[in-house]
Amino acid sequence: MSERVVPEGSRQRRRPTKRGAVLSEQLIVDTALRLVAQHGAEALSVRRLGAALGADPSALYRYFRNTDALLLAIADELIGKAQDGWTATGDWRSDLRSMGLRIHACYLSHPQAAVLGAYRTTGRLHETRAVERILGILRTAGFPDALAVRIYHAFVDQALAFAAQDAAALSLPPAAREKDAAVWHAVYGKLPADTHPHIAATFPLLAADMRDSGYPFALDLMLSAVEALRTRAGGGS
Amino acid sequence: MSERVVPEGSRQRRRPTKRGAVLSEQLIVDTALRLVAQHGAEALSVRRLGAALGADPSALYRYFRNTDALLLAIADELIGKAQDGWTATGDWRSDLRSMGLRIHACYLSHPQAAVLGAYRTTGRLHETRAVERILGILRTAGFPDALAVRIYHAFVDQALAFAAQDAAALSLPPAAREKDAAVWHAVYGKLPADTHPHIAATFPLLAADMRDSGYPFALDLMLSAVEALRTRAGGGS
DNA sequence: TTTACACGTCAATGGCGTTGACGTAAGGTC
DNA sequence: GACCTTACGTCAACGCCATTGACGTGTAAA
Numbered sequence: 081m082s083e084r085v086v087p088e089g090s091r092q093r094r095r096p097t098k099r100g101a102v103l104s105e106q107l108i109v110d111t112a113l114r115l116v117a118q119h120g121a122e123a124l125s126v127r128r129l130g131a132a133l134g135a136d137p138s139a140l141y142r143y144f145r146n147t148d149a150l151l152l153a154i155a156d157e158l159i160g161k162a163q164d165g166w167t168a169t170g171d172w173r174s175d176l177r178s179m180g181l182r183i184h185a186c187y188l189s190h191p192q193a194a195v196l197g198a199y200r201t202t203g204r205l206h207e208t209r210a211v212e213r214i215l216g217i218l219r220t221a222g223f224p225d226a227l228a229v230r231i232y233h234a235f236v237d238q239a240l241a242f243a244a245q246d247a248a249a250l251s252l253p254p255a256a257r258e259k260d261a262a263v264w265h266a267v268y269g270k271l272p273a274d275t276h277p278h279i280a281a282t283f284p285l286l287a288a289d290m291r292d293s294g295y296p297f298a299l300d301l302m303l304s305a306v307e308a309l310r311t312r313a314g315g316g317s
Numbered sequence: 318m319s320e321r322v323v324p325e326g327s328r329q330r331r332r333p334t335k336r337g338a339v340l341s342e343q344l345i346v347d348t349a350l351r352l353v354a355q356h357g358a359e360a361l362s363v364r365r366l367g368a369a370l371g372a373d374p375s376a377l378y379r380y381f382r383n384t385d386a387l388l389l390a391i392a393d394e395l396i397g398k399a400q401d402g403w404t405a406t407g408d409w410r411s412d413l414r415s416m417g418l419r420i421h422a423c424y425l426s427h428p429q430a431a432v433l434g435a436y437r438t439t440g441r442l443h444e445t446r447a448v449e450r451i452l453g454i455l456r457t458a459g460f461p462d463a464l465a466v467r468i469y470h471a472f473v474d475q476a477l478a479f480a481a482q483d484a485a486a487l488s489l490p491p492a493a494r495e496k497d498a499a500v501w502h503a504v505y506g507k508l509p510a511d512t513h514p515h516i517a518a519t520f521p522l523l524a525a526d527m528r529d530s531g532y533p534f535a536l537d538l539m540l541s542a543v544e545a546l547r548t549r550a551g552g553g554s
Numbered sequence: 555t556t557t558a559c560a561c562g563t564c565a566a567t568g569g570c571g572t573t574g575a576c577g578t579a580a581g582g583t584c
Numbered sequence: 585g586a587c588c589t590t591a592c593g594t595c596a597a598c599g600c601c602a603t604t605g606a607c608g609t610g611t612a613a614a
Contacts (some may be wrong), residue, residue, distance in 0.1 A: 286469075
């Protein structure tokens with residue numbers, strides 16, 4: 081069997097579907113994002129996507145080898161959205177900080193899609209750009225290569241992991257989400273001090289703190305530690 | 318339709334299956350964990366689990382309302398396993414460190430369950446015990462309550478987020494996982510220095526570092542930052 | 555105008571979770 | 585031991601899923 085997928089660049093014969101849609105990689109990814117935004121991650125199937133596009137489901141296999149390839153394309157689109165309009169200030173700490181918060185915020189604004197792609201390596205355009213930028217921030221700041229790489233890895237994984245985690249919680253079915261939230265008061269608020277003294281002693285603080293994401297504080301902790309490493313490693317400024 | 322599931326406590330008629338197995342909630346959860354451990358995440362389906370138990374797949378619906386309930390039961394088992402045999406040394410930093418690494422490692426050994434359970438608040442026994450322990454470590458170390466709570470939150474979310482993230486990557490179908498790994502060499506190794514100078518300059522380091530989880534280093538960074546906070550906040554020792 | 559083939563369509567395969575109906579054997583009662 | 589109730593294992597079916605090979609049509613190049 082010869083390859084079914086034709087790379088987007090060398091595509092020339094575009095033929096409308098029965099229902100008049102003219103397909104393209106971009107149209108498919110956009111439609112998929114819209115589908116997920118409107119009906120949740122579980123609404124994303126080849127069959128439904130085909131229906132939303134006005135095409136036979138199997139037509140998608142002319143554009144993506146399988147659903148996994150499609151997922152990667154969607155994930156990369158998200159990474160791109162997160163970086164749109166970002167510019168470096170030259171201060172490594174605030175640059176990393178803004179980059180991290182942007183990734184987190186962007187993924188949270190497309191929670192269902194984030195869940196699907198946050199742990200993938202796409203190797204696509206937007207991803208390589210992000211990698212290059214973050215590595216650039218660190219190396220320009222004077223971190224030696226080996227250290228810059230380790231920090232890059234920890235930083236990126238942390239941003240994506242928190243983003244995926246918070247996105248996943250956001251995209252639970254409303255019933256399950258409310259029930260999970262209620263557990264804090266229903267269970268933790270009622271634990272007796274003799275069996276759970278530390279929870280009992282801090283409960284109001286705990287319940288308040290757990291309502292928001294732990295990411296911003298975790299990010300600042302990481303950046304502080306990195307700053308300490310930098311001065312010790314002999315950086316200046 | 319009356320409820321199909323009978324709570325485990327009030328179960329009295331145990332009837333062997335055709336192939337001689339006597340089912341129970343515990344046996345099902347254990348078998349599911351074994352299935353995942355032996356044959357990978359994709360081996361966990363109701364039909365295969367039924368086969369592994371020597372029972373008709375639909376028999377499971379006498380014990381769990383649906384697969385989600387089954388997966389939550391499995392996840393709860395995981396929280397317990399992560400803490401089994403853990404004891405405090407009294408040194409807050411190494412206690413937090415071992416707790417974080419345990420959670421991470423335990424979740425990674427059952428990826429499928431970890432993915433589903435890591436962002437849920439169950440409020441069940443094992444979970445409250447873990448919360449109490451971690452808060453205890455921090456408060457005993459002298460952190461004031463408000464700070465202890467913020468650190469607790471960042472620490473736990475980070476451990477669970479990384480665990481879920483790495484577990485998700487692990488539970489990809491083998492084909493996709495290998496492809497993601499291969500991308501590092503196929504794409505990042507071939508980026509030219511004029512468009513991606515930082516990636517080109519650090520590629521061997523990058524490819525090597527990305528093979529492992531970023532969590533241990535991220536955890537150490539967090540602990541270092543916390544230690545700095547503690548001395549500044551006026552703790553002793 | 556002709557020709558080649560890209561690509562949308564169709565039909566089929568084998569997997570999945572889940573459900574309603576059914577009968578059998580287990581347990582309680584006498 | 586006989587009888588009843590019903591829990592629960594089994595069967596068959598439904599509708600979903602991703603994926604694939606064959607087919608034919610319309611497009612674009614020659």
